[in-house]
Amino acid sequence: MSDPLRSLLSAPPDLPVTAGLAALEEALRARGVAVVQAPPGTGKTTLVPPAVAGVVAGRVVV
Incomplete structure (x- = not known):
């Protein structure tokens, strides 16, 4: 995981x-x-992709 994501x-x-x-x-x-x-504005787009990228191997496409 890159430094900005971390x-x-x-x-x-x-x-x-x-x-x-x-x-x-x-x-x-x-x-x-x-x-x-979750409803709009809860942080799904901001926080979920980096969290997934930190757990799964390979490329994460959202």
Whole structure:
């Protein structure tokens, strides 16, 4: 993971989706898939792709 992504996840912005990142990463490690559903403005586009990139091998396309 590149430094900007690592720094984003080490000190994420105060967005609602931040509370679910650990559960997302756990689901990806355990099952290899996850569905993220949340209202607009919760941080899905900002925080979920870097979190996924830190867990799965290979390329992440969003």
